[in-house]
Amino acid sequence: MHCARVLALIVLLVGLVHSFSWDIIVGGHKQLQFYQNGTLTHTELIPSAHFIASVTYDAVHYRLLFADYNSPTISISSFDPSTRKIQLLVTRTSNGYYPRVVYDPVTQALYWKDGYSIYSSSLNPASSNKVDRNLLAKLDHYPRDVAVDSCGGYIYWVADEEIGRARLDGSEREVLITSTVYYRLSLTIDQQTEAMYWIEKTHSNDDHWSIESTNFNGKKRKTFYILRNARYAFSLAVSKDFIYWQNYEEEGIWQLPKNGTAIATKLHSMSSSDCTDCQRIAANFKIEEQIQGIKSCNALQGLFPNDSKSESTVSICQNYCFQGECSVSAEGRPTCSCKAGFSGERCDLVNACHDYCLHGGVCSLNEENKRVCQCTAGYDGERCDVFICNEYCLQGNCSVGADGIPKCSCTTGYSGVRCEENACHKYCLNDGVCSLNEEDEPACQCTAGYDGGRCEISSDQDNSCDAGNSGQGTISACHQFCLNNGVCSLNEASEPVCQCTADYEGERCDVPAFVVKWFLYAYRNVPPVALSEAVKSTRASTVV
């Protein structure tokens, strides 16, 4: 044997040791009980369940499927014995009857009866028919149970009045057995013996209950076993070697060798069940065992690769993951690695965060399960959908600095953090006329009587100042008033007014421009005029 394969086998065996072993599972109201050789090996409480009416085993994916009835709702869930995970598959309003669910690994679909109707729901990720409740057939008589023949591709039902079958799409419906009996319950299909079995009570006035069987065409009928002291035997299930059922009167699980060589033995005592239309036993009948020695069952054989060396892992993985890659875990179980945007055990859950935050933003769910984005530098908004440069620079080009703050490169003649200021705007004082020089800097042409780079000097005042006689007030008011190279002048009320350099702002040019820039950034959607007012008032209250 190949080394890797030996290793895989060892890993597989080690993995199996950790999970509890079982040959039948018995469903109860709110629990699943696992038995091996008549010994309870595990009880799984299902807190969400109300009344588990039906259990069945998916021998391809090693999971139990069970139908819970909580009037008026039917829900079908899967239970994985190795991970003990429960997954809700179907929830529907019922017709008011106990549901019965079966699974077909070939079509990968659930089939269930509810009242007089049989429905199907595909669990195949590749199936185009994802309808939750696909009506397959509405029957004339109340079916007490349904079963699937995966090899032949039929669904069968038993009613007191008939046994019938149809293709798994509901077509080719036919009645195979027409006799009406007092009770006809609990149908099970055995591929290995190519027979179906059911429980029958022919007349009302005796206690004659029996397990009946025919082949899949309703032929070769025989009474397989006469149930003595039986009353309401139900939940027929079949495994490689045994047939199991539940007996209301004798309160227990019974077991009979399938080869009919012995009498039935009581495997386990349990309190009586209140639901004879229920099917609460699932047997661990492996697919390999089901098709062992069968000449033609391409459907089930097709689940396994012809290359027996690769074991059954291919079939385990086949169509298991909805949106992802399947691999087999150390425990021999299918495991999905989901595509971006999907999560869940079978990658069937859409990831709420997928593609939510734009431009590289990181998405997470907050305590209220709402999506929240952490944006990369340069982006903002609920989904990082707003580029911070958008409409930021009023007259110029915008770029995002390393600090994540937008920076403007203003077009000629404009200045200010958002290029909101015309360089000439209020540049020349005393009615001086402003224009841009060759270096694109504002230059003033002063009116008569004024001088200075910004026409801030009155020729008269200038002289007076030099003389030091008159204009004393002007000098003292302006003296060291404007900081950081701001130019001082007096307004009409003889108060000092500063014209600051580009790096400073404020009444006395005392506020570095970058502080204002931060402010502008925070209020970047505020129009420039309102903004400068806001800056002034904020500055007055915060920066002194």
Ligand SMILES: *[C@@H]1O[C@H](CO)[C@@H](O)[C@H](O)[C@H]1NC(C)=O
């Ligand atoms: C179950 O019982 C059979 C027959 O008595 C025995 O051979 C087998 O080892 C038992 N299995 C377990 C897991 O106890």
Ligand SMILES: *[C@@H]1O[C@H](CO)[C@@H](O)[C@H](O)[C@H]1NC(C)=O
């Ligand atoms: C019938 O089945 C039982 C249980 O598997 C087995 O012990 C017995 O040997 C079988 N008998 C025959 C005749 O095959």
Ligand SMILES: *[C@@H]1O[C@H](CO)[C@@H](O)[C@H](O)[C@H]1NC(C)=O
């Ligand atoms: C396996 O073999 C059967 C018959 O030998 C063939 O019909 C089938 O297509 C094969 N399956 C695969 C997966 O190769």
Ligand SMILES: *[C@@H]1O[C@H](CO)[C@@H](O)[C@H](O)[C@H]1NC(C)=O
């Ligand atoms: C703005 O960008 C355009 C296109 O790249 C360029 O032609 C123009 O000179 C830029 N203007 C400034 C002020 O940087």
